[in-house]
Amino acid sequence: ETGVTQSPTHLIKTRGQQVTLRCSSQSGHNTVSWYQQALGQGPQFIFQYYREEENGRGNFPPRFSGLQFPNYSSELNVNALELDDSALYLCASRVSGTRGETQYFGPGTRLLVL
Amino acid sequence: AQSVTQLGSHVSVSEGALVLLRCNYSSSVPPYLFWYVQYPNQGLQLLLKYTSAATLVKGINGFEAEFKKSETSFHLTKPSAHMSDAAEYFCAVISNRDDKIIFGKGTRLHILP
Numbered sequence: 723e724t725g726v727t728q729s730p731t732h733l734i735k736t737r738g739q740q741v742t743l744r745c746s747s748q749s750g751h752n753t754v755s756w757y758q759q760a761l762g763q764g765p766q767f768i769f770q771y772y773r774e775e776e777n778g779r780g781n782f783p784p785r786f787s788g789l790q791f792p793n794y795s796s797e798l799n800v801n802a803l804e805l806d807d808s809a810l811y812l813c814a815s816r817v818s819g820t821r822g823e824t825q826y827f828g829p830g831t832r833l834l835v836l
Numbered sequence: 837a838q839s840v841t842q843l844g845s846h847v848s849v850s851e852g853a854l855v856l857l858r859c860n861y862s863s864s865v866p867p868y869l870f871w872y873v874q875y876p877n878q879g880l881q882l883l884l885k886y887t888s889a890a891t892l893v894k895g896i897n898g899f900e901a902e903f904k905k906s907e908t909s910f911h912l913t914k915p916s917a918h919m920s921d922a923a924e925y926f927c928a929v930i931s932n933r934d935d936k937i938i939f940g941k942g943t944r945l946h947i948l949p
Contacts, residue, residue: 778935821930
């Protein structure tokens with residue numbers, strides 16, 4: 723158990739819809755990152771938040787957005803869903819953002835876009 | 837830019853045999869390297885990490901990895917495979933530009949009875 727939870731566990735949406743995925747980090751973890759893992763692939767970095775501000779972004783379009791809240795929870799929002807957005811979405815949290823610090827992953831949300 | 841390459845998308849070993857999962861890295865600065873395991877329908881669990889303290893890193897569940905700078909490798913080993921080791925294994929490196937984790941494509945480990 724990593725102490726990081728995600729909801730929902732599974733989700734089915736249709737193309738063009740919007741989705742919000744949620745992550746609850748360990749208390750005291752100020753940094754949260756989100757990753758997309760397509761079937762048969764390694765996770766790909768979407769973005770990172772530190773103390774409620776985005777401070778790093780991967781190669782994902784602006785329709786992928788996020789929020790981080792003071793209570794150590796965060797959201798990943800995806801607008802205008804496309805079929806290729808079908809994937810496992812993972813969040814990872816850590817204390818401060820020090821390089822090399824262990825990141826703790828949640829179990830993921832599996833999104834299917836039809 | 838940092839990257840990792842995992843050799844072999846699938847590896848099969850017999851129960852009780854040596855497990856060897858290969859990972860080579862590319863980095864212009866001393867890297868932080870990780871091995872994660874993912875069991876079916878689950879998230880990622882950290883097995884071990886290298887942060888330049890010691891070249892031989894011991895992790896959980898009997899796994900260990902050796903950092904070899906001359907070979908730019910960080911292979912994962914376990915002396916004796918157990919059925920419960922069947923999973924997907926990811927080698928990863930920390931980007932020195934924005935601290936994101938860069939994952940390899942993964943190696944699925946199959947354990948034969």
